[in-house]
Amino acid sequence: MAVYTRVASEDIATFLERYDVGTLRSAKGIAEGVENSNYLIETSKDRYILTLYEKRVDPADLPFFIALLDHLAERGLAVPPMIADKNGEKIQTLAGRTACLIRYLPGISLTQPTAEQALSAGRALGDMHLAAEDFSMQRANSMGPESWHALAEDIGADALQEISPGLADVIAITLADIDAHWPADAPKSPIHADLFPDNVLMLGDDVTGIIDFYFSCTDIRAYDLAVTHSAWCFSEDGAHFDKAISEALLDGYFSVIAREPQEFAADRLTLLARGAALRFLLSRAYDWIHTPPDALVTRKDPMAFAHRLAFYSDPARANIFAA
Ligand SMILES: Nc1ncnc2c1ncn2[C@@H]1O[C@H](COP(=O)(O)OP(=O)(O)O)[C@@H](O)[C@H]1O
């Protein structure tokens, strides 16, 4: 359960008086998520999400996220904009944290997607990339390849060894390949950068919401596809690859985005997918050792992404991204 900061109902009721959203009927901490504290709010008027920003979200980045969400919502995408208070302010402070009240979107947060749902998610990612093409603000990827060496050092070889013997060596080899071959000069555009199944709300096979834009940034869009691939196409523990889901996700994406041979070359996508697997392996390993013991949060297993990294690094798998 991701609630790092507990807020009393009375304080939420007072907080809501800043807005024209009715009066508080209930406020419940949300079980899913690991990054921020989230509450589902019911008022006399509607449902909302209240988010208090923790650890990895820099409040200085909120104007980028808010503007991107507004940009995508204006173009008809199912994304949740932040709500303005009676003075037009969207960024607030509550319980000592930066906080926003956010539009609630219907749908179910997926845990085990089907191939049909992966097809829809691939299309939704493509739609997002197209709709964001003319978004002019920029944000560097704070969790991009430039940060991975420091993150690995911060975790430390001993902690990595404790998570799994040999893990530090695997990470060092992957970092060396990434340093040598990452397509750093490829064109960059707005990407989501964390489109896991739990960040896509669905009813049946239809996408009703893309949420959690707190890692969105300006980066290589093929990397966004690789992140999404690494998140969707394996069993949760990373032990099993699902070829049908992989094909459906790629079909969905390339039904919207033209498959430029260089931009989406199989060897490039494989390296980007190794980078994506490493990125989540590192952030999960960091959280594994740093999550406060009293936080209501379920830590995510770093090894689930070590298994994905091993999969993408196996030359026998080189054809999974072939056109
Ligand atoms: N706008 C929204 N509408 C409906 N549900 C939401 C919305 N935002 C978040 N949620 C719910 O809250 C959960 C956690 O949100 P998320 O943004 O993924 O948290 P975190 O940033 O902490 O990982 C989601 O899995 C979803 O169930």
Ligand SMILES: N[C@@H](CCOP(=O)(O)O)C(=O)O
């Ligand atoms: N998706 C990442 C961590 C970020 O969590 P989210 O709930 O904000 O998607 C992971 O699974 O490691």
